[in-house]
Amino acid sequence: MKFNLFKKAKTSVLTCADGKVVPITEVSDPVFAQKMMGDGFAVIPTGNTIYSPVSGKISMIFDTNHAFGLTMSNGLEVLVHIGIDTVNEKGEGFKRLAAINDTVKAGDPIIGIDLEALKAKGYDMAVMVIFTNDKYSELTLMEGDHQAKEEAATIQLA
Template sequence: MFNLFKKKRNEIASPMTGQVIPITEVEDAVFSSKAMGDGFAVQPSEGKVYAPIKGKITSIFPTKHALGLVDEKGLEVLLHIGIDTVELAGNGFDILVQEGAEVDFDTQLATVDLDYLKSKNKPTTTMVIWTNGESATLDIKTGQYTAKTVIGEVK
């Protein structure tokens, strides 16, 4: 009964299997400086990409390297696959959802050919950024995780 009065917290899952790292360790200053917002990153070992939040797809970049989502609290999330991957013009990416789709941790959003990215000298590090989360507090646990595993929450 008292749970009704607790502040709602939204869980966050790793979108890919791999090593979850702090955003400050990403090898790109735009992300590591938190210029786009706070978040975390995954150094993936597999190319399947799942939703890191429960929410809705708000945008899919034409170059397929990034997707916009909004969670149940209205916080906007940018899922950015790889670094400098916009230059690949969609090659190596296959998007499996459409704008407006409702998603949860079991929703596969995309596949990415990690070997292709590496062959083009593009880091595969994938970022999850809260772009309008100035008032949000992220509590993320770093380490090795499989995709869809809850790794923290946003308060």
């Protein structure tokens, strides 16, 4: 039996909401589209719950509940940012379903949103999933319509 000691593990990343998975370069905010915060993908949501795309520990949740960070056991850091400029709502339309320092599994609910109310106020509700550190070397995206908690991408660990 042969073993390849140099083969790196791949990790599945789940869709964080019901909706359409698109490349990060297609979002309307240039900070995300130009990958200034890191590579990743976006989901154009059709549902009212945002789920953890990976298993790990919730390292931060903004007071406004529009974004949260996760740290996986392998050190990979993931930022989930809900909508463009939704920070301006100061938490209106968002409900925290988990807490900082909680250990979560991929697919656990983290934030509830009032999608229709936020869209009615004119917000672009793309949900960005960004890998903010260099613990991975390759991202493979499965574009298209997905149900929440389906595989949206795989990442090759560095």
